[in-house]
Structure formats: C-alpha cells, structure tokens
C-alpha cells in the first residue's frame with residue numbers, strides 16, 4: 057500500500073472518537089513506518105513463549121489498518137498457573153505496524169513492561185489483543201516518550217474473564233501525536249481493574265488517553281485515575297467511558313481525570329462518560345482542570361525554595377498518586393525518577 | 406538591621422492603599438511587637454516584606470542588613486535570612502514536611518554559597534528540635550500542614566523557623582490558636598533564637614505572648630503607619646484601652 061493510501065485510511069476529526077486527535081492531519085506521506093511492519097524486541101522470562109502466528113481479525117479502525125499489512129501477530133503466551141518471576145519486556149516499537157496477541161491463561165500472573173520510544177519522523181501503529189483467562193492477573197506498565205515529529209497510536213483490547221485482575225499504569229510524555237487507547241471488556245463477574253495514567257506534555261506535544269470499559273457481569277471493581285500536566289502549547293485529551301450493562305449489578309467504578317494547565321496556550325480536552333443500565337451500582341466520575349496554587353507557591357518561596365523548584369515539587373506531588381498503589385517499589389521509583397527529570401528540564405530547576 | 410522607611414503599599418486588584426508611609430527600625434538583637442486593630446495592615450506589612458504577589462509597593466524603601474529587600478524575589482529574601490511565620494500557614498499536599506524543609510534549607514544554603522546539609526545531620530537536627538517543641542516524629546512524615554490542627558500548624562511554623570535559623574523573623578499572630586502549654590513551648594523556642602545578631606518583629610493581639618517574650622519596643626499600626634510606640638509596658642496599656650485614639 058502506498059503511504060498516501062494509508063493516510064486515506066487514518067481516522068480523522070470528523071469521527072466522534074477522534075475529534076480531538078486528528079491522525080490523518082498529523083501524518084505526512086514522507087514519514088517512515090506508514091507502510092511497513094514493526095520489528096519489536098522481546099525479553100521474556102522462562103516459561104513465557106513468544107511466537108509469530110496467524111492473527112485474529114480486528115474490529116478497530118487502527119487494528120484493521122495493521123491487519124492490511126500483516127495477517128500475522130506476535131503471540132505471547134503465559135501458561136496456566138504460571139507466575140512469571142520477571143516482567144515481559146517489549147521494546148523497539150519505534151515504527152511501522154505491529155500486532156500482538158497476549159494470552160494470560162487461567163490463574164497465571166504476569167507483568168508486562170512496554171517502552172514506546174520512537175525515532176524522529178516516524179509513525180507507529182500498535183494493536184494488542186489481550187485475553188485474561190479465568191483468575192488471571194496482569195500488570196501493565198507502559199512508558200511512552202516520542203520525538204516531537206512522531207505519531208503513535210497504540211490500541212489495547214483486553215478481554216477479561218471471571219475473577220481476573222488488571223493493573224495498568226501509563227506514563228506518557230507525548231509526541232507530535234500520541235494516542236494510547238485501552239478497551240476493556242468484562243466477560244465475567246468479579247473483575248478488578250486499576251487503569252491509571254499520567255501525562256507530562258511540553259512544547260507542542262499531544263497525548264490522547266482514551267478508554268472504554270464495558271461490564272456485563274456483576275461484582276466488578278474499577279478504579280481509573282488519569283492525571284497530567286500541560287505547558288507551552290501542548291495538548292492533552294482524556295476520553296473515558298464506563299458502559300455498565302443491565303446484568304452488571306454491584307459494579308463499583310470510579311473514573312477521575314485531573315489536569316494542571318500551566319500555560320494559557322496549552323489545551324486540555326476531557327470527556328468522561330458513564331452509560332449505566334444496571335440499577336444497583338456505585339459509579340462516579342470527576343474531572344478537574346486547574347493551575348498550581350499561588351498561595352502554596354508563595355509559601356514555599358518564602359522558605360527559600362525557588363519558583364521553578366516549588367512548581368516541580370507541587371507537580372510531582374500532584375502526579376504521584378497515580379502510581380501510589382504499585383507493588384513494585386523499584387518500578388515506581390523509576391517512573392517517579394522519569395517524572396522528576398522531565399520537571400527539571402521543563403521547569404528549568 | 407531591618408529599616409523600613411516611608412513605606413506605601415497597595416493591595417489587590419482594587420489597589421486599595423493599605424500602608425501609607427510606614428517607618429520602622431528594628432536593630433539587630435532587638436524584638437519589636439506590632440499591635441493594632443483588625444484590618445490595620447499588619448499582615449499586609451508581613452507580605453510586603455516577604456514579597457508576595459498582589460502587594461505592590463508604591464513608595465518608600467526596606468533594607469535588611471543593608472540590602473534592598475524590595476528588589477529581591479521572595480526566595481532570595483528568604484536566603485538573605487528573612488522568615489515569616491504565617492498567620493494562616495498553607496497546606497502543601499503531597500510534600501512530606503521533611504522533604505519540604507530539606508529542600509528549603511539546602512536551597513537557602515546553595516543561594517548563600519554554602520554546602521548542602523547532608524541527610525544524617527539534617528535528620529539529627531530535625532529530631533532534636535522536634536522533641537524540644539514536642540512535635541511527634543510521625544507528623545514530620547505527613548504532607549506539610551495537611552490536616553494539621555490550627556495549633557499544630559503554628560507549632561510547625563516554629564519548627565521550620567528553628568530548622569532554618571533565619572536572621573530576621575516576622576511572626577504574624579503565631580500565638581493565636583495556641584493552648585497555654587503550646588504557647589510556652591513556642592515562646593521558649595523563640596527565646597532560644599534571641600541573639601545579638603538576630604532581629605524579630607512580632608505581630609500579636611495579646612499581651613499573653615509578650616509575657617513570655619519580652620519585647621524591646623511595642624508599636625501600634627493604625628491608619629497605615631506606626632501611630633504610636635512605647636516600651637514593653639505599652640502593650641498592657643493598649644490591651645486595656647484599645648486602639649480608638651489611634652484611629653485614622
């Protein structure tokens with residue numbers, strides 16, 4: 057397929073789900089990766105297999121596009137009952153179309169760490185189909201940091217069976233245009249999911265965190281907290297939807313998006329949505345967009361802390377709660393370290 | 406040490422004139438008290454001295470140890486040794502008290518060209534001062550002032566003051582909200598900092614605090630300036646007679 061034909065297939069702002077993230081407009085036909093297949097690198101612990109094989113058809117716009125380049129996907133299998141001691145690492149997702157199928161089999165536990173770091177002037181489209189079998193547990197840690205002329209769309213569709221646990225933590229530093237989309241489909245009762253994310257955007261970077269959570273069975277527990285900071289002319293998009301079907305009684309679900317807007321030219325677009333058909337549920341959503349507290353900043357400066365450092369401390373404290381519940385202390389420290397580096401560089405500490 | 410001359414200041418969007426030619430001289434080694442009616446501009450004076458946004462000086466000068474304060478950023482004034490114990494201390498969510506103070510102390514040290522204080526020395530100092538002020542160690546791990554009671558916040562101001570060891574201290578109603586025991590603890594802390602190199606300005610409504618910290622001078626702030634001054638006994642008289650005769 058010619059790059060120009062690929063661009064014709066990209067989603068654009070006249071499509072409701074893409075109204076704030078116009079991929080078609082962002083991509084020029086000279087970028088690399090538009091019509092090639094991705095070559096990711098895996099590090100998998102013993103007992104976890106990574107193979108290439110026939111892929112299932114996709115029903116998502118970006119998934120279908122990836123499918124037109126390859127009917128194969130990378131298949132990662134965590135066998136029944138396995139508890140992988142080390143995380144599965146996925147790296148080098150730096151350009152092209154990549155398809156992944158992950159199966160965490162019954163009672164298995166796994167941690168995936170994904171680094172989405174691209175090269176200048178490229179395009180990446182990643183489609184992941186994840187299946188959590190009965191009682192499986194998956195922790196996903198996703199770090200994304202692209203150059204300011206790179207476009208990345210990563211879409212994860214997660215099918216979760218009864219009694220599964222999902223913890224997902226995203227840290228996004230954006231790119232020319234970045235969309236990290238998670239679609240969670242509950243296929244059984246008693247699912248527990250944490251879907252947190254933080255974005256830190258400067259310059260003219262753009263991150264879109266979109267999620268769709270669909271529950272059809274009782275007693276599920278969902279916590280989602282996305283927090284971010286935008287400076288300069290950066291743009292953040294948060295779209296979150298909880299769709300709670302009639303049989304999903306006793307759903308306990310909470311969605312929050314909180315943004316700090318540190319420049320008048322920055323932009324934050326948020327659309328939290330609840331669509332609820334069950335009558336005995338506790339579902340809530342909240343959305344705030346604010347600035348740093350001037351009084352607190354003055355108080356800190358009165359104690360001798362420079363304005364830049366005061367801003368950095370308050371921002372770090374604001375974002376930290378997103379990763380508070382992570383069990384892996386070292387990983388949490390590493391994510392907070394990356395946040396500190398960004399704050400140091402962006403605020404000029 | 407602190408020399409305020411003919412200070413005029415306006416506040417807020419409306420630019421209301423609050424200070425209208427205030428002059429005051431606090432030499433090193435002295436403790437001065439400022440009393441005065443509600444809304445007279447006592448807190449305004451403390452914010453003008455420390456450089457808060459929204460408090461604009463329209464005339465006059467302020468020098469601390471020979472340096473022009475009004476030209477400096479708030480953090481540089483702090484590094485120059487100026488400390489304000491806030492009438493209403495701010496809550497700093499998510500920043501543990503110890504992290505906050507260590508950052509502040511070392512920022513000041515760097516600004517003065519001194520070496521940073523190492524963690525063990527800092528901890529030792531913090532523990533000693535906390536126990537002197539009867540502050541429970543677990544309080545120092547909590548985010549600064551978040552959920553602290555009014556009295557605890559005031560005590561925490563004194564804790565910060567003793568940790569930072571400023572050369573000039575402004576205390577804005579630090580006594581309000583303190584129980585008798587806390588008042589004594591705070592006063593002992595303040596008295597321990599009295600020294601020939603250090604000056605203090607204590608804003609208060611009550612003689613009570615001045616029973617513990619004997620001031621060298623007492624001033625009345627009314628009508629935007631110092632309307633009257635006297636010695637330590639003057640505070641007692643003011644408490645009895647009120648400020649009616651100093652009204653602008």
Ligand SMILES: Nc1ncnc2c1ncn2[C@@H]1O[C@H](COP(=O)(O)OP(=O)(O)OP(=O)(O)O)[C@@H](O)[C@H]1O
Pocket residue numbers: 416417418419421423441442443444445446447448449450459492
């Ligand atoms: N941001 C502002 N905009 C307008 N007016 C203000 C602002 N801040 C303070 N003022 C006014 O300035 C005057 C002085 O206030 P200030 O807080 O300095 O008084 P104070 O002497 O400390 O009083 P108190 O004894 O009650 O603490 C008051 O009339 C107050 O309403």
Ligand SMILES: [Mg+2]
Pocket residue numbers: 447448449492577
């Ligand atoms: Mg006041």
